[in-house]
Amino acid sequence: SLDNKSASAGGMVLWVPSICNFCSSFCNINVETKIESGVRRVVKIEGNPESPLNRGKICARGQAGLYQTYDPDRLKQPLIRVKGSKRGEWSFRAATWDEAYNYIAGKLMKVHPWEITLVGGWTACVSYMHFSLPFIRTLQIPNIIASPLQHCVTAGHFGTDLVTGNFNVHDEILADFENARYILFSLNNASVAAISTARAVRFGQARKNGAKVVCLDPRVSELASKSDEWIPVKPGTDHAFFLAMLHTLLREKLYDDSFVSRHTNAPFLAYKDEKGLVCLATDKGSNGKPSSYCVFDQLGQHIVAVPAYTNTNEWSKGKSPILPLLHAPTGLVWNGHEVKTVFDFFIEESEPFTPEWASSITDIDAATIRRIAIEFGQARPALVDPGWMGARYHHLIGQRRLQAILQTLVGGIDKPGGWLMSGEYHHKAEKFRQNVQNGKGNENVPPVELPGMGFAFALLDIFGNPDAWEHGKPAFSFAWAMDQQKQGKPSVFIPAMADVGLLEAVRGEFNYKGEPYRVKAFLMNAANPIRHYFPAKRWEEILSHENVELVVAIDVLPSDTTLYADVILPNHTYLERNEPLLYPLGPSTDLGYTTRLRAIDPLYNTRDTSDMLCEIAERMGKLEPFLDGVAEYAGLDSEMLRMEIHAAKKAGTPLNEAFLKSAYVSMGKFAGHVRGKEMTGSEVEAIIRKKGMLMLRDAATVLKESNMPGKIPVPTISGRLELYSPVLASFADTAGVQPIFNPVLGYVPRVVSDRLEKPSLDANEFYFTYGKVPVVSHASTNSNNPILASVTRPKSGAFMGLWMNSLRAGELGLKNGQTVEVTNLRYGPKVKAILFTTAMIRPDTVFLPSSFGSRSKKLSVAGGKGTPLNELMPYSIEPIAASFMSQEFTVSVLPI
Amino acid sequence: MARYGMVIDMRTCVGCQACMVACATENQTPFWSDKFRTHVEDKEKGVYPDVQRILLPRLCMHCENTPCLSACPTGATSITKDGIVLVNYDRCIGCYACCIACPYDARYAYESEDVDTEKELYGDLSTHGVPHVDKCTFCEHRIEQHREPACVTTCPTHTRIFGDLDERSSAVHKLAASGKATALNQGLGTSPKVFYIPS
16 A cells, blocks of 8 residues: 655645545545645545455546536635525625624524424435534424435335344445345446445456346446346336245245244234234233244244344243244134234235236246246345335335345345445444343433434434424424324325425425424535425425525535525535544445545635534524534543534634544544554544544454344344334334235335326337436536546437437437437426437336436536436325335427 | 556446546546547447447557557657557657557547646646647556556456566466457457457
8 A cells, every 4th residue: 555645746745535425435535635836736536445345446426526626616605695686596795604604593593493404415414414413403403304315215225224124324235246146136226337336346346256147227227238137127117026036936945944034023923903914923011012022933833932122033032942933833823813924924925926927017028037036046145236226116115125025035134245234333233232231221322323223213203203302393394294194195104304394384384283384494514405306396496485584505516506595605625624523434344434534725715514513503502512412422522522622713723623633532432442442532543544444343353243133133123134014014004004014015016197007108108217327426516527527428328318219219200319308297397308319228218317407507517418307307205204206207208 | 577468357347437537637638628548438239128238448558569659750659668658748749640540549639728728727737738649658657656557446346457468477467368358459460458358
């Protein structure tokens, strides 16, 4: 590896370790700087070879990062909208920081705390959660809208989370491609080939190792082009494909019998209640939660209670060794109910989902489906990619859950060649288990320190719980959901950090417990909801509404959303700032911590988000409790933090460095806890400066010592991998037994039209699909990067155009490169696109790259280029987590 | 003395363009004029559903039998002792004979407008300075520092493998010798030192 300093023609080179900020993958980078005309500048970015995550590699976006810092379009000073102008017009005047902060605080003091909402993008999510949560708790603001959820990862991850218990700041599972022999992809080009470097490095190695790769995709995506078998599935029908795989695996008995009976809830006994809902045979404790589950023990040939929260079914509640059966004897009765195992119910309910049935839906041969299922079941280790983004169809949560079930059936959880959980997540789960074992409980653990679903439930208990707030109001999204439910209207079970009800709250159209619930102020951090959320019109109306009294945007570039701000607080770019805390190594299985270090001094009059939040809290008279909250959430010493902040304020230096200094010290103590030898804060800092990360435990040790579920429980309700989903059962209990809430198996067809499902599409009618390309993150301002724009141009057809099958285009008289009008046939909106005709897509499908189409004229490279996907979209959400159903319509394509 | 070469494993290239951006930032090539020393071709072959997407990384082949060198009237193009084909910026008169002679279309003109933009962007750190014909150098300056070419270092899927073709223990030697990796357009007799493993 390189020395940090080396002489070169351009003067002294200094390499500074940092973390990429061009997607949420958290790849470690090294930033090369040189001195030019007496000023240090960034000349190059490379992957950090010390990183177990991206292994010294970094994608095009990560390489191009310096051109964001040197982008002439940047936000260079605080701005306040000129009096008399309208939001969206971009009429701003320069302001001092003091003026901007006072303006914001003045407005915030005039509204009720519940009338404020934070809006956060991925930076806010992965780097600033330890600030946002204490900020809202301190100021009694019950609202956060988190951009990575509704339009991206809720649907992508929640389904797998239901089975594995994972739910985290980085709940992406790291698929161990390189040790797998068989890899199956569905609905995911984005996180492997288009591109998360952490995954691409593993995928590339898998190809070299000769793993068989099968890819379900209606078009030859970058990933499909690297598969041994491309399956051009009909859009939105992968769910049926997986149901047929499950049907086949169960009937061919191609599952890992011992893993499934030990570590999942498959052997749990269950019965059908009078509503037809499958319920687990459990004893309930005094808190209403299960105190034990029942299995049928092969050794004793009788029903045995097993502990409520543990990782294995090898021991009865009375601590005797047992051998739970996957199939219950017929006629078994428990508490007057006829019971079978969960596994029996899976066999029973999967009966209709034959490969022939799936073939009629997916447009794939039954023989192919059957063969792939058998290959998958026979090749160990086999891996079904867990997926990433997923806000596309009603059934996506169900489909991702099914993928997790398949992965569980072949025993591939937390094992080489399977799904690996992150080092940090293992650590939290281990701590959680110790607290349970010691009888200490986890009630006082801050939500961010709880593992997996524990974190999710703790968040629900904050945002969805009126009693968690002094003013008695939950988040507007939950208030809206409760109100809808009361009125018997369509609602959402967990609208966590979602925007449901927001438009109504802004318009003044909804009440909570008989009182108006309004939203009047927005604090947005690195969020671009006009582009990320659907449709664009909705957020344009929200932000420009006369009832809204304050819109603050913290950002680095004039995105489509910053146009609607009253106050713009310009942020440092990631190369100009130290981050205020240390962070786990993304989804890496190793336990290690990293941060961003400033590579160059800020070019402009910009500041860090943590400084901004402190300033706002201070002007609201709440700085001290906010700091205490950050200390609690981030595990810092609050006395030390106060002292450091005080010293920084006195010296006029950035506050984020005071946080980071405290974080180094806490990390030194934490290292002692993990490795038995404490470090000083300066020792931690020195290692971070040299290597970019502090490694505490390598992946092999993590997997050996805290294997989940091999050694410790997964953070599901039962601690086992949950094939049967008690969470879905609770929804079904409220909303009725419908396939989407079926805790066993349910098929939910995608609906693309309000007309009764027709046998075929009209002559000019296509299924609509969209996705990411490797050079831009979804709808991000990084499309304004001149070098990324340049590498896009030679491939602008494939990277920016509307993909249509050449033969279909010919039939419609359409030509490659021509401008067309795309009409959403279900909801009405139209957009323009440039046609890309190709043989690489199904004839009944069009595909649109999602990353372009900014309307911001202030973005000199990106503005007006490409098709704004967000303008074609409806506001259409599914009932579990309010994620968008962004592909449930068809389009027509006409020449202009 | 080495004989540097590259093997491109087409089984893993996903066309992410990281190599293009790595090269452009490392070597200050004129991305602002859409000119690159390396790029990834993206082609399709066949008819639906029997269709293939072919992602083909391209760069200078650093031929041993070098048409560009033969075409150069001023001696601006030369081959180093390590087999790297280079252009001397000061001796190049911009006649483009080499660009026409190269069967791999691996050269382009770094024009005076590009030099101006380079100066604006990089100031004293500019490395080109005068108009000339530009091409891949295998990042010779990095090799001197015992670092791999920028495109190789960054490639997320390990598509590009670099090393000394004469060094029997090197991965490039083994792949080229095994016949798994073969050169493009072998019939031209140019003896390229870039080899491809087909996907």
